[in-house]
Amino acid sequence: MAKRISTGRPTIADVAARAGVGAITVSRFLRQPEKVSEALGASIAAAVRELNYVPDLNARALASRRTDIVVVLVPSLTQNIFSDVLRGIYDGVEDSGLRIELNNTRYSSAIEEQQVHAALRHGPAAIIISGTEQTPATRTMLANAGCPVIQIMDLCDDPIQKVIGFSHFRAGLDMTQHLIDSGYRRVAFFSGWMNARSKQRLLGYRTALENANLFDPDLIGQMGNENPHASRGSIKDFHQFSTAVMGRELMLDMLDRRPDVEAVFCNNDVLSIGALFALHSRNVPVPERIGIAGFNDFDYMEAAYPALSSVRIHRWKCGNEAMMAVRHQLDGGDVGPPVVDLGFEIMRRASTDRHGTLQAARQPEAALSLS
Amino acid sequence: MAKRISTGRPTIADVAARAGVGAITVSRFLRQPEKVSEALGASIAAAVRELNYVPDLNARALASRRTDIVVVLVPSLTQNIFSDVLRGIYDGVEDSGLRIELNNTRYSSAIEEQQVHAALRHGPAAIIISGTEQTPATRTMLANAGCPVIQIMDLCDDPIQKVIGFSHFRAGLDMTQHLIDSGYRRVAFFSGWMNARSKQRLLGYRTALENANLFDPDLIGQMGNENPHASRGSIKDFHQFSTAVMGRELMLDMLDRRPDVEAVFCNNDVLSIGALFALHSRNVPVPERIGIAGFNDFDYMEAAYPALSSVRIHRWKCGNEAMMAVRHQLDGGDVGPPVVDLGFEIMRRASTDRHGTLQAARQPEAALSLS
DNA sequence: CTGTTAGCGCATTCAG
């Protein structure tokens, strides 16, 4: 006869026996205390405490066909990119009893599809997925997941359930327009490898310049054709250029090739830092001779000299709102608006202030706080 | 009579029936194919394919009392800090069937304890935890977890099972010694809020200077007393100083207060970037007048102008080795050496090259690759 | 509001 080794830990039956009630009442009390009378609730609570009872999550998952795991899929774990989004998610998950299973899709739809498939095997409580470019198969799986699904960090017209993000096209367009408005004519665009959202920003850049009759494809500088996130291993182990070095090299290259360049819109902040250092090394005045703008608005942009303009996007808020939407739905709330546009802000700083419109380099607000 | 709604998905019994074998044989074949004869294996594989069978992870977890979840605990999700470690872990987990539950301890032992307790409820496959400063209760839980437990990013004499990392004390000591060796006498130390490992680095700094009879407590600059990771919400929402701004302000302050300062060892790279920009804004020559060094060696350090010296630590490798150790043990391997010292490297660059010993600012290796 | 009954789908145990 097959007798098994039990955990040793008390089970719900032990608690029920001790409290003199049925097991299901204990189960109910633990999940929805309001559905149990106060008297029984009290004795159950006492029994739980005395036995130091902790429910087994796997048994619960098997019986209920649901876990308390929120599956999160992000395209990259590289420095900076999604860490603020994750902070927003984690700040939102606390005291909810939910756990987070984090997946790295490496900007690959195929890997993403496989991870969604795998994740569905344990009945996740919810899914938060970056971008809106899922494969049809992934979309189908997500649509049938039977749990809240939130897409983040982009916008689209037909979200699976709900999308929370902003328009990369508009962001690229608005920053480029800011550069034009600041008096720069020959505006370059620097990028490393481009993902779907980067391409939207490039399109915005191009559109703004075309509208002003200033577009010049020769001013687009790019390094890296392959998805660097696909390769495993320390970046330094792969003899790749780092992003900052790319920014420097792209800038030095552009200075040699197109000395008439007037401004550079970098697809991310790190590129812009590299570009700034390149200009320092050549003693090129910023912003008078060349203006620089980045994308993301990490905190060091403001501390740079001169302070660097950038597009501030609401990374933390995006992650946090996604988590809040998940919790709202898990608590029985409705999905709410299917498309939530968080917008963005063009942060105008000294690096694009060609005509000295702004205050002196060291602004008081920067010295006091980052409000 | 209580009939329940089944998943609809095929179960192991369906596969067994179709293949004409017992359910347990299917189960065995799926986990340890070598224990099943080729003939049966083939027909099981066929049945699995035909039915599109996917094992239910929750049922497996309940029956086996183990999941395939590796619990990872890191103190921070802030930009840069632990993202490379996470990349190492994720690069190591692929094709293993393991999933990762990521927890953010916010540099709080209390939160960490609670998270370990919660994580243990589902029988994790393994646990990777940052640091060696767990509470006694946490240590006890981990010691009894019944799964591999790896501590990372620090060293100690009595790991719970195994620790993989490096000595923060030695790293602080060696970089400070490099500054002394480079001819700097009045060496300052800049930091934001300090965690346990930062304090070890400070101790190394102090020890090196004391050994050279150069220690001056007045040269220690610090901003921020409270753990910034404890506060939820976007940093900018909290009107805190950003790290880069801190570096700038600490530097400007030090220039005013101690104009005789000769070098600054920053507790992290972002501080050093802020400090560098502050010196640029005051036209202070680096490295001739003041030398700067950081800690971590992120890629932008090399792209800075002048290139910034730093302590390169093996973040990716640390995460990756931890994951590899987990897999090795899960495959039946032994724990191996309880203490694995990954070391670190002092990256000497232009920012601390007081006497022009190194090459010109733009080094060929930097322009070609990051080897 | 509470209890009884009957599984959830798999892996353990022991015997062949």
Place this chain on the structure above:
DNA sequence: CTGAATGCGCTAACAG
């Protein structure tokens, strides 16, 4: 190498 029986610990479903 294979299989039958027996839970793992909890909760859905229905009835009281």
